[in-house]
Amino acid sequence: MLSKWPLVLPVCYLSAIILWITGSTGIYITNLNEACYNCLCYVSTKCDLSHDCTGGYCGPFNISRVYWVDAGMVVFPADDPERNHAWKDCARDYNCAKSIIEGYLIKFGRDCNGDGITNCFDYMMVNGNGGYGCTGNLNRSANGRRWLQRYTECRL
Secondary structure (H helix, E strand, O other): OOOOHHHHHHHHHHHHHHHHHHOOOOOOOHHHHHHHHHHHHHHHHHHOOOOOEEEEEEEOOEEEEEEHHHHOOOOOOOOOOOOOOHHHHOOOOHHHHHHHHHHHHHHHHOOOOOOOOOOOHHHHHHHHHHOOOOOOHHHOHHHHHHHHHHHHHHHH
16 A cells, blocks of 8 residues: 655645745735736825825725725734724835735635736726726726726826
């Protein structure tokens, strides 16, 4: 009878490589790369890294508390998500905010425009329309039209 032990090491090694490649969450989101993050940031605030909080939206990605909760309550490594302003502190930091965006898109990212491809345009639609209604036409509001214009500028 052959032992299964010779297979354990290669399987563990392969699993470690896959986890390392896909990041700490173990989930890979197609087409969510640095260029896409830059466009999502540009669409939100023209990527104003000094953007504080206005009307309940914080940081360069203009993240709300509800968005942050839906994204999994991401905070800095040593912080506590139950701390009153933990979400604001993370949302105002570009790299921490990227983790919030990633968490939200893990939950809600999909093909919003029905073209068969999930890409940065879809992620922009998720952010513009909300995770539950991403298929809505952004042209229906002034804010949506502004987002579309900025996305076009960014993608040039």
